[in-house]
Amino acid sequence: MIGKILPHILLILIAISADAAGVAQTVHVPPPDARNQFYVSDRQPLRPSAFVKLPIGSITPRGWLRNELLLEADGMTGHLEEISHWCSVKNSGWADPTSPQKQGWEELPYWLKGYGDLGYVLNNDKIIDETKRWIDVILKGQDETGWFGPRDLLHSRDCDGHVDLWPNMLVLNIMQSWYEYSHDNRVIPFMTRYFKWELNYPEQDFLHGYWPKIRGGDNLESVYWLYNRTDEAWLLDLAKKIHDHTYNWTSGPPNLHNVNFAQSFREPAEYWQQAKNPKFLDATQRQYDTVMGTWGQVPGGGFGADENARKGYVDPRQGFETCGIVEFMHSFEMLERMTGNPRWIDRCEDLAFNSLPAALTPDEKGLHYLTCPNQVILDRTNKAPGINNRGTMFSYSPGAVYRCCQHNVAMGWPYFAEELWLATPDNGLCASIYSASDVTAKVGDGQEVTISEDTQYPFSETISFVLTMSRPVEFPLYLRVPRWCDALEVRVNDEPAKLDAKPDTFIVIGRQWKSGDRVTLRLPMKIALRVWHRNHNSVSVDRGPLTFALAIGEKWEKYGSATGWPEYEVFPTTPWNYGLIVDEQNPADSFKVEQKETDLAQQPFTPDSVPIRLTASAKQIPQWKTDKNRLLEPLQQSPVKSDQPAQTITLIPMGAARLRISAFPVIGDGLDAHVWVTN
Numbered sequence: 001m002i003g004k005i006l007p008h009i010l011l012i013l014i015a016i017s018a019d020a021a022g023v024a025q026t027v028h029v030p031p032p033d034a035r036n037q038f039y040v041s042d043r044q045p046l047r048p049s050a051f052v053k054l055p056i057g058s059i060t061p062r063g064w065l066r067n068e069l070l071l072e073a074d075g076m077t078g079h080l081e082e083i084s085h086w087c088s089v090k091n092s093g094w095a096d097p098t099s100p101q102k103q104g105w106e107e108l109p110y111w112l113k114g115y116g117d118l119g120y121v122l123n124n125d126k127i128i129d130e131t132k133r134w135i136d137v138i139l140k141g142q143d144e145t146g147w148f149g150p151r152d153l154l155h156s157r158d159c160d161g162h163v164d165l166w167p168n169m170l171v172l173n174i175m176q177s178w179y180e181y182s183h184d185n186r187v188i189p190f191m192t193r194y195f196k197w198e199l200n201y202p203e204q205d206f207l208h209g210y211w212p213k214i215r216g217g218d219n220l221e222s223v224y225w226l227y228n229r230t231d232e233a234w235l236l237d238l239a240k241k242i243h244d245h246t247y248n249w250t251s252g253p254p255n256l257h258n259v260n261f262a263q264s265f266r267e268p269a270e271y272w273q274q275a276k277n278p279k280f281l282d283a284t285q286r287q288y289d290t291v292m293g294t295w296g297q298v299p300g301g302g303f304g305a306d307e308n309a310r311k312g313y314v315d316p317r318q319g320f321e322t323c324g325i326v327e328f329m330h331s332f333e334m335l336e337r338m339t340g341n342p343r344w345i346d347r348c349e350d351l352a353f354n355s356l357p358a359a360l361t362p363d364e365k366g367l368h369y370l371t372c373p374n375q376v377i378l379d380r381t382n383k384a385p386g387i388n389n390r391g392t393m394f395s396y397s398p399g400a401v402y403r404c405c406q407h408n409v410a411m412g413w414p415y416f417a418e419e420l421w422l423a424t425p426d427n428g429l430c431a432s433i434y435s436a437s438d439v440t441a442k443v444g445d446g447q448e449v450t451i452s453e454d455t456q457y458p459f460s461e462t463i464s465f466v467l468t469m470s471r472p473v474e475f476p477l478y479l480r481v482p483r484w485c486d487a488l489e490v491r492v493n494d495e496p497a498k499l500d501a502k503p504d505t506f507i508v509i510g511r512q513w514k515s516g517d518r519v520t521l522r523l524p525m526k527i528a529l530r531v532w533h534r535n536h537n538s539v540s541v542d543r544g545p546l547t548f549a550l551a552i553g554e555k556w557e558k559y560g561s562a563t564g565w566p567e568y569e570v571f572p573t574t575p576w577n578y579g580l581i582v583d584e585q586n587p588a589d590s591f592k593v594e595q596k597e598t599d600l601a602q603q604p605f606t607p608d609s610v611p612i613r614l615t616a617s618a619k620q621i622p623q624w625k626t627d628k629n630r631l632l633e634p635l636q637q638s639p640v641k642s643d644q645p646a647q648t649i650t651l652i653p654m655g656a657a658r659l660r661i662s663a664f665p666v667i668g669d670g671l672d673a674h675v676w677v678t679n
Contacts, residue, residue: 023510024490024497029340030478030506034425038442041425043228045236047273050340051422051430054441056120056180061417063436063456067602068357068364068413069122075364076398076565077118077410078127080111083398083565084406087111093150094134097141104150107407108134109170114326114410116174120181121417128181135178138171139186146197148190159209163201165219166211168194172222191226199238207245214260216246217267221334224273236274243271250283253291258305258320259404261291262327266335273338281339297532298373299540299547299662300654301350302328306370306388315535315634316663319370319387319394322359322405325351326412333419336432342504345432346483348416349545353458354662356412357605357655359405365565366396369405373540373654373662376552376632378570380559383631397560397567421451428476430506434463434523444475449513451477456600457523458545459611459653465519474512479521481505484544489522527588527614537638538663539580541591541614541651548614548651549662551607552576572659577624578649579640579665581617591616591651605656614651619667620644623676633679639668641675 030050035041039052061069072078080087086107089095093104112134119127142148149168156164172191179187198206198219207213220242227235247254249267265287272280295314296303302325303309304318332348335341359371368378370393380392387393392401400406421439422430428443434457440450447469455463465477481488483503490497490507501507509519525544532538541548553573560567583590594613601609619642626632654662665676 024492024499025508025510026481026499026501026505027508028505030425030430036423036425037427038446039423040228042224042273043231045274046224046227047276048425049273049338051337051424051432053337053418054421054423054439056117056177056418057123058439058441059121059418059420060438061121061420061435062438064600064602064604065413065417065435065437066122069118069417071364071603072118072410072413073122073124073127075360076366076406077111077115077364079565080115080407080410081130084111084400086400086403086407093152094141095137097148097150100152102150103152104167105153105164106167106170107403109167109174110404110407111410113170113173113177114408114412114414116181117177117411117414117418120177121414131178132182135174135184138174139190142190142193146193146195148194156209159212162205162208164209164212165198165207166209166215169212169215169218169222173218176222176225188226188229191222192230192232195223195226195235195238199234199241203241203245206241213245214247214255214257215264216242217249217264217270220246220267220270224270239271239274243267243274249287250280253287256291256305256309258303258307258309258324259327261287261305261309262324263331265291266331269335269338284335294534297534299530299542300355300371300373301347302355302371306372306393308388310388313386313388316373316532316538317375317386317632317634319372319375320355321369322356322367322371322402323408325355325359325371326409326415329356329412330415333415337419337422342432342480342506343483345419345480346504346545348419349433349458349482350547352412352416353545354547354654358658358660360409361396361568362603362606366398366567367402367405367409368396369393369402372632373660374632374635375660376572376576377626377630378568378658379630380567380569381630383629386627386629386631395559395567395569398565399560399567420453424476424478426476428478428508428510430478430480431463431465432480434458434480444473447471447473449473449475456611459600459604461523461525461544463521463523465521467513467515467517467519469513469515472512472514474510476508476510477513477519479507479509479519481507482523482545484525484528484542485523487524489520489524491518491520493518494520527591527593529582529587532663535663536635537666538635539582539638539666540663541580541616543593543612543614546612547654547662549654549657549660550576550578550664551613551650551652552657552659552661554607554659570658575620576659576661577621578618578647578661579621579638579642579667581619581646581667605653607652607656610652610656612653615648616651617646618649618664619646621665621676623678624665625678627679635663635665636676637674638666639670639673640665641669641673642667 116131268280269284302320306319
């Protein structure tokens with residue numbers, strides 16, 4: 001298992017080129033026992049993390065990602081104080097914690113957690129000022145015992161009359177980001193007092209209740225954050241207390257609520273930093289494999305849990321909650337930093353490129369609760385029992401109908417932007433998530449360097465880096481090799497680096513860099529088919545990190561009465577019930593790539609603006625329909641017989657397809673072909 005070998009992995013040198021390109025090598029993980037000299041890293045006795053998050057503000061996103069952040073600021077997230085009564089100062093118990101008439105739970109902290117980081121990443125004074133006003137109120141509301149938050153949480157009905165610690169875990173994340181951005185000297189004492197309160201809280205009642213007990217890993221992460229800044233040994237005692245009282249995530253998923261799993265399966269890996277027992281790291285990987293091996297046999301990076309994963313409900317018509325998307329992304333970002341395993345960022349990209357955009361309207365003024373790999377009508381009618389939750393789950397709304405996701409979605413793009421670049425234990429930098437950006441950080445002997453990254457990734461194969469500094473400095477530059485890339489090209493100042501780089505590794509270029517040096521990385525993207533054997537041998541089509549879906553005509557119909565913030569249903573205007581005709585000998589030859597060599601649109605994730613399309617041959621399957629609730633009927637076994645004429649269809653990136661078929665039946669006419677049975 002990876003946990004048994006990872007602490008002992010040394011740098012594995014696969015190829016070295018000591019020419020003008022410098023010394024280039026391929027490694028599986030950074031040096032396992034080093035600690036970065038310039039940025040807060042894990043203190044002894046914690047195990048050193050493989051990578052270190054840079055201070056918020058070090059990275060400036062550009063290109064399409066910056067536009068997503070700007071749309072978020074102008075959209076629903078940027079206006080939740082107007083839209084959501086939970087975020088209203090006059091209604092919230094977070095604004096007036098001692099008021100018996102006012103209550104507050106997760107909604108305000110969920111929103112503020114992402115909203116604040118959105119402001120820091122964009123350097124948006126308005127958002128930062130609004131965030132600070134809430135932070136000032138919360139800091140001021142801490143009582144003499146160290147407790148903070150609405151007083152009704154101290155005797156919560158959800159926790160059988162015991163204290164509900166869950167919402168405070170979110171506030172701790174808010175304070176961490178605020179401190180990293182502002183260095184506000186009130187934050188460290190505030191968190192210290194609260195953690196002393198937790199340490200002294202009676203063992204028998206600690207983390208009592210469903211939500212706090214299952215999500216204790218969020219609390220654990222904040223304790224380690226503070227320990228790494230204060231070196232207070234008692235914080236490690238508290239960390240053990242939290243781990244011991246959190247649901248056991250080492251023996252099997254204790255809960256199949258999609259958000260609980262997405263954020264809590266990482267808890268054993270978090271505790272592994274302290275316990276150093278590989279069984280904890282193994283447990284996190286095993287939990288992921290178990291759930292994805294059953295309910296995640298679909299494209300898009302998520303798993304079928306609408307809202308809970310259920311036995312037998314594994315078809316790609318099942319949905320993944322928007323909260324689950326952003327929590328899974330955050331877990332993957334954390335796990336790559338902790339372990340150095342680049343596969344976690346591949347998984348993060350899968351969600352970010354193929355699921356998150358479709359969870360929101362293109363202008364980000366609304367979202368829906370559930371995003372499914374196959375989803376052909378987004379109306380407001382009830383889809384239960386095919387879908388776990390009752391009521392409208394598919395239509396787009398900015399309002400309180402999607403209570404948790406409406407607020408929690410705020411962190412998705414800002415947290416993603418903060419992880420583009422990471423500091424390395426050997427005082428270098430790692431391009432972890434490829435996206436147009438600028439990063440300024442200390443490297444080598446402490447010299448500050450700026451790297452400008454230009455690319456249209458994931459829509460293009462080429463990424464270029466230009467370095468700027470006041471004097472030459474030697475440091476390692478890490479470049480992630482994605483799982484889908486089996487051949488790549490690296491040039492340093494136009495000189496090729498000779499490498500035999502493998503998927504799931506890092507290229508490391510070590511040299512004395514000078515201002516104006518250039519690195520060009522090309523990641524060739526090939527068409528590949530994934531066969532989902534557990535979902536009736538359906539297939540999905542990938543090109544690099546993008547998965548493709550059928551281009552379905554969309555008719556958007558407005559409903560609701562919120563002026564300026566309408567709700568929408570989306571209906572298909574073109575057929576969707578197609579099966580692909582695939583060349584069994586050379587599946588990739590079944591598709592033709594059409595690439596636009598133009599600047600990206602402000603919002604590239606729409607059917608009209610995507611810069612890349614595929615064409616393919618397909619036949620309709622007339623018997624494949626929707627049920628009485630207008631929910632897509634499940635897939636049936638491929639290959640499928642069809643007497644319809646072959647047609648040319650267009651596929652677009654899955655993230656741009658709000659109406660989507662991304663897990664396709666395969667058409668066949670042999671003895672093994674099945675007749676689709678009308679339900």
